[in-house]
Amino acid sequence: ELKVEQNPLFLSMQEGKNYTIYCNYSTTSDRLYWYRQDPGKSLESLFVLLSNGAVKQEGRLMASLDTKARLSTLHITAAVHDLSATYFCAVDRKKTSGSRLTFGEGTQLTVNP
Amino acid sequence: DAGVIQSPRHEVTEMGQEVTLRCKPISGHNSLFWYRQTMMRGLELLIYFNNNVPIDDSGMPEDRFSAKMPNASFSTLKIQPSEPRDSAVYFCASSPGDKTYEQYFGPGTRLTVT
Numbered sequence: 583e584l585k586v587e588q589n590p591l592f593l594s595m596q597e598g599k600n601y602t603i604y605c606n607y608s609t610t611s612d613r614l615y616w617y618r619q620d621p622g623k624s625l626e627s628l629f630v631l632l633s634n635g636a637v638k639q640e641g642r643l644m645a646s647l648d649t650k651a652r653l654s655t656l657h658i659t660a661a662v663h664d665l666s667a668t669y670f671c672a673v674d675r676k677k678t679s680g681s682r683l684t685f686g687e688g689t690q691l692t693v694n695p
Numbered sequence: 696d697a698g699v700i701q702s703p704r705h706e707v708t709e710m711g712q713e714v715t716l717r718c719k720p721i722s723g724h725n726s727l728f729w730y731r732q733t734m735m736r737g738l739e740l741l742i743y744f745n746n747n748v749p750i751d752d753s754g755m756p757e758d759r760f761s762a763k764m765p766n767a768s769f770s771t772l773k774i775q776p777s778e779p780r781d782s783a784v785y786f787c788a789s790s791p792g793d794k795t796y797e798q799y800f801g802p803g804t805r806l807t808v809t
Contacts, residue, residue, distance in 0.1 A: 615798075617800075623774065624800045624803055625786070625800040626800075627799065630797050681798065682743065688737065694732055
């Protein structure tokens with residue numbers, strides 16, 4: 583059974599600081615996704631990582647994937663209050679066609695002024 | 696594009712009643728997914744369809760749950776009879792089936808069973 587673990591689960595940080603969220607998974611996969619969820623809202627796709635060494639950046643967020651270590655990171659640079667949300671990583675179980683995502687528990691990020 | 700559309704957005708019902716949740720995927724997407732989100736269990740995949748055919752329903756909790764996709768633009772998730780433990784947010788997502796397999800989520804239906 584595929585397991586996806588995120589840490590930390592709760593993160594409170596000051597504006598302007600940097601931090602990294604980690605996503606570990608238990609079985610081989612070449613596809614990993616990061617989503618953002620605001621309270622009471624749906625999930626918004628942030629990044630799609632499709633190969634070992636993939637790195638994607640959007641604004642203050644940067645995601646990377648190391649398939650050999652079964653690890654993805656979401657790095658936050660100079661955090662701002664608007665980044666406060668819950669961040670999920672999700673791993674695809676299958677390497678062939680189709681998609682069956684297993685989600686991590688989510689990291690609840692609070693950025694304090 | 697309007698994105699994935701779900702209805703109703705909120706549903707409050709009494710235990711034992713039948714509940715039907717509806718989803719319209721993004722036009723042109725060939726995969727559709729139903730998820731359930733609760734505080735205790737997080738996000739769980741219930742079932743997914745590819746080209747209107749159910750591919751994997753191993754996440755459907757029990758026989759009280761059923762899902763259909765009669766055509767490429769519509770799917771339903773039915774719970775009969777409903778129980779308080781079914782209270783959750785149910786999300787529908789669709790995917791274009793390209794190499795990214797990226798899933799786009801609908802706004803969700805918040806179900807409360809009393």
